[in-house]
Amino acid sequence: MSYHVRIHDRQQDKVYEADIDSDRYILDCLEDQGINLPFSCLNGACTACAMRVKSGQIDQHEVIGLSKTLQDEGYALICSSYALSDLDLETQDEDEVYRLQFGNFFAKQRRRWFQFGIPLDHD
Template sequence: MANTYTVEIHYAGNVTTLQVAEDQNILEAALDANADLPHSCLAGVCTTCAGKLISGTVEQPDAMGVSSELQGEGYVLLCSAYPRSDIKVEAGKEEEIYQRQFGQPA
């Protein structure tokens, strides 16, 4: 049986708290719970679902849309992020990630 972690998502003044299995990506769990979060490709390619970890750790093997350097700074793509501990994450970081990677607004 997969481990389950508490995931707290901060977005647009709201906080959504979910129980997410280690084999489910965070965005999928959030959408299943009817959370209103930005998303598009669902494949780790665009940066629409970008967030930044406040605390905790994730594994994101398919997050091609965010550089390993930015991943090291705590940036995540929620569609490709699998919890490895209880986490807190701030969603809505698309513009920030895009500017950091490409130096221009999305």
């Protein structure tokens, strides 16, 4: 089955449209059609490929770097997810999803490093 995807690349001020297969990762399908969007790990962990889902349904069961809460709030990591319907997506602000997903964790850890020092092998 295939679905139609519209992507607003806000940083490049471009709109892309493509038909993608439901049994392949969204990002892979887009790249095969010459649509180049941000990515890094390609494992659903780093959030570089995050999109805001303006409409449509996405299967993110393989994603490990985005909480269920953020998925429910309308974010998706398209390198490791599948379309379940036609989609309307837009690129995130730089590091938007990274900060939402990991910001609180690192802020707490940094405080701990200042208190106790960074654990190193030779300590």
